[in-house]
Amino acid sequence: MSGTVKSTGPVVPPWARKSSLVLLIVVLALAVFGATTQTWLTVRLDAGQLGQAVANRDGLQVQGSKAATAVTALALVALAGGLAAAIAGKVARWVITVIILLAAAGIVTAAGTVLADPLAAAQGSIAAATGISGSNVSVATTVFPLLAVIAGALLGLSALLVVPASRHWxxxxxxxxxxxxxxxxxxxxxxxxxxxxxxxxxxx
Known part of the structure; x- marks a missing residue:
């Protein structure tokens, strides 16, 4: 008796699996969004202008959503794009890839700007909290802006895989x-x- 060999079809590489790639994009977008809910900047206020009681506090805590407002919105755009990629057609996947790439670039740029000039990023929060802008303050950054930059960069790299991976979907x-x-x-x-x-x- 001669046996028959069943064809299992082409094997999908691990990096090209729809569930894995979409989940990766979603997780990275959520990581960026989660980072914006944390403290990005700690501002030490000037005692001479604001009083000793203010200077002795733990400092003004500035969340990422206030230090880099665009990052929160861009993370949501990338999240929606990742979910849409799972059901989009061939042409739409190209559009979604571009959208996620632009969102990732915006995240990296905005978070990188905070790292490069934390004082400028904190000025709005300082003015809102004290009514004074341009006072002598010291600003320290936390690890979360850097995490947003890393997650944003990985998000962009993941978006580049959507089109080649979709050939296996x-x-x-x-x-x-x-x-x-x-x-x-x-x-x-x-x-x-x-x-x-x-x-x-x-x-x-």
Missing amino acids: KSRTKYDAAAVKAGTGGPADEIDSWDRLTRGDDPT
């Missing part, structure tokens, strides 16, 4: 399903069958 959108149907002569998946049913056709 199965068709999921109704547009891709229609293309598969045209090549095979039959319904491609549940999405195509549902579309036919809504048009009044019986896919069975």
